[in-house]
Amino acid sequence: MSVGVPGVLTEIDEDPFDLIEEIEQLKRDKDVSILAHYYVDGEIQDVADFVGDSLKLARDATTVTTSTILFSGVHFMAETAKMLNREKRVLLPDMLAGCSLAESCQPEALKKFQDELRAEGRDFETVAYINTSAAVKSLCDWIVTSGNAREIVERVPEGKEILFAPDQHLGRYLSEVTGREMILWPGSCMVHEVFSIQDLLTAKRKNDGCAVLAHPECPQNILELSDFIGGTEAMRRHVMALEEPQTFLIATEANMIHPLEKSAPQHKYIPVPGIMADSGETCACNRCPHMARNTLQAVRNCLRDETPEIEWQPFFEDAREVVAKSLLN
């Protein structure tokens, strides 16, 4: 069932089973494949044709055989699917499904900063997290996801500086594991930035012998308390490889527990809660409000009405080149 998220209307008037049936029928009638990120509601993941992290879904997008892709995720993900599939129609259930990281790095601001660095004579390459708009991607040398970031950073020639945008926490972590100094853009993910240290410590005390799995979008203080650091797909593979039942505290978006439970049901998973910046109270901030716009109803409406659609933009061509060399090779 959907988990309530502040600001997102909960479906109360339609039966989820009817909606799922309708979605299955519309997919067949309209020749659509659904790609869903691990952070959308479990019931949408279950009705999707491809489920995964950002890297897997970008790669999956190139193998789709239907004429239309419905991307159940956020805007930058649907844009990436479109740039890799110019001839296909790419739908996104809600155009307001954005991302705080992508929002923090506007193309004009990035271009201005790059120009300033060049004017200072700095010799650098720009490495951007996939959580950026296509316009930003078109200004970059490399695109990384949490699944291939280390490998891509190691491809940047040693003599070059690295400008890493927009996730300062992922950039700091990558700098630590690769030993490469980075100029960091000051962006962050609104979900991973607010995990409560206090609640994490309490949960660790209460669950003797548990292990903490954290996404590298988390700040350093959370990563320092973690036993395993990795993107969503790396987390899933990690728990699958452990046969002995264990308890895991999960420091990433709470819907990630759905694929973890499906892939490795022998374990117990406990989500780490977030903390409200203004009041300091524990909240449901471990749910991404952008991902939560992908309700069953929004997916059904999008399939039925065949809108909203990601339109091809001229800068998609340059963005496609950098995405293809970084993620598909």
Ligand code: 13P
């Ligand atoms: P991954 O899918 O690479 O784990 O990234 C998580 C995320 O925050 C997507 O928005």
Ligand code: SF4
């Ligand atoms: Fe962006 Fe964070 Fe939501 Fe992922 S979880 S889409 S990084 S705001």
